[in-house]
Amino acid sequence: MKRRLSISTISILAASFGVSALLAACGWMIFLFAPREITMGDVQRIVYLHVAVAWCGLAGCVAMGLTAAAYLARRNSVWDHWSQAAGELGWLCATLTLATGSLWAHEAWNTWWTWEPRLTASLVLWTVFAGYFLVRASIEDAQRRARLSAVLAILALADVPLVIMATRWFRGIHPVTPEMDPRMRIVLLISIVSFSALFILLAILRKEQLELAARVLSRERQTGVVN
Amino acid sequence: MVTLATAFALAWAAVAFYAMWLGLQQHRIRRRLDALEELNGEEESCRPRSRAA
Numbered sequence: 362m363k364r365r366l367s368i369s370t371i372s373i374l375a376a377s378f379g380v381s382a383l384l385a386a387c388g389w390m391i392f393l394f395a396p397r398e399i400t401m402g403d404v405q406r407i408v409y410l411h412v413a414v415a416w417c418g419l420a421g422c423v424a425m426g427l428t429a430a431a432y433l434a435r436r437n438s439v440w441d442h443w444s445q446a447a448g449e450l451g452w453l454c455a456t457l458t459l460a461t462g463s464l465w466a467h468e469a470w471n472t473w474w475t476w477e478p479r480l481t482a483s484l485v486l487w488t489v490f491a492g493y494f495l496v497r498a499s500i501e502d503a504q505r506r507a508r509l510s511a512v513l514a515i516l517a518l519a520d521v522p523l524v525i526m527a528t529r530w531f532r533g534i535h536p537v538t539p540e541m542d543p544r545m546r547i548v549l550l551i552s553i554v555s556f557s558a559l560f561i562l563l564a565i566l567r568k569e570q571l572e573l574a575a576r577v578l579s580r581e582r583q584t585g586v587v588n
Numbered sequence: 589m590v591t592l593a594t595a596f597a598l599a600w601a602a603v604a605f606y607a608m609w610l611g612l613q614q615h616r617i618r619r620r621l622d623a624l625e626e627l628n629g630e631e632e633s634c635r636p637r638s639r640a641a
Contacts, residue, residue: 404592406592410596410599414599453602453606457599457602464591464594465591465595467591468591559603563607563610570613573617573621574613574617577620577624580624581620586623586627
């Protein structure tokens with residue numbers, strides 16, 4: 362059996378080094394390059410993290426849905442592995458979006474949570490991710506699990522435009538696109554790029570791991586180690 | 589400042605936790621792979637003896 366991952370260790374190490382450098386530069390820019398906001402002060406810097414993880418959470422949901430559709434069309438387990446990897450990271454980012462948003466809200470609105478349209482849509486997205494993994498964990502047959510979770514992943518896509526457009530379609534208190542200093546915009550962009558790179562790297566590693574685990578399981582079944 | 593530090597610490601802790609969990613999963617898969625290879629090795633070493641018998 363092929364023991365090594367299909368992606369060489371050197372390219373993974375090089376990518377990890379690149380992503381770490383990007384994140385270090387991003388950290389420096391968030392704390393030292395971006396100007397201090399007048400009204401909120403240093404707490405406003407949470408926005409650079411919050412927007413980046415929110416973007417990754419939504420991108421994770423879209424990637425999970427699209428790869429799930431590809432699985433249903435092709436019935437190739439590689440797409441199911443991509444879908445699971447994107448879903449895991451999307452869920453992680455959705456959790457961080459709610460947590461960092463709540464911390465920011467406590468300073469800006471003096472409350473940890475309010476049933477505001479975008480916040481509610483984001484919570485629905487988090488719940489859909491949780492449901493997706495509950496379905497995955499409760500079905501043992503790999504093909505049935507992939508098929509059912511793919512349907513759920515495609516349904517989850519419906520919440521993405523709702524999260525994005527909630528501030529425009531419904532009246533809420535969540536900021537839409539606030540006026541920003543050009544330096545702030547640069548930092549926000551770098552932050553989104555850095556977190557996206559980290560997200561992609563982790564998704565690739567997880568997908569490779571899921572493929573290896575599937576190959577090991579199939580070999581174990583052939584040799585009769587497991588049923 | 590405490591809120592800002594909490595937000596960033598939370599984010600890094602979550603990413604580190606996920607990376608550690610990935611490492612743990614990799615370790616478990618490798619152990620299963622080693623066990624399989626050991627089993628295959630034993631089977632192969634049994635073959636010549638059974639032929640000789």
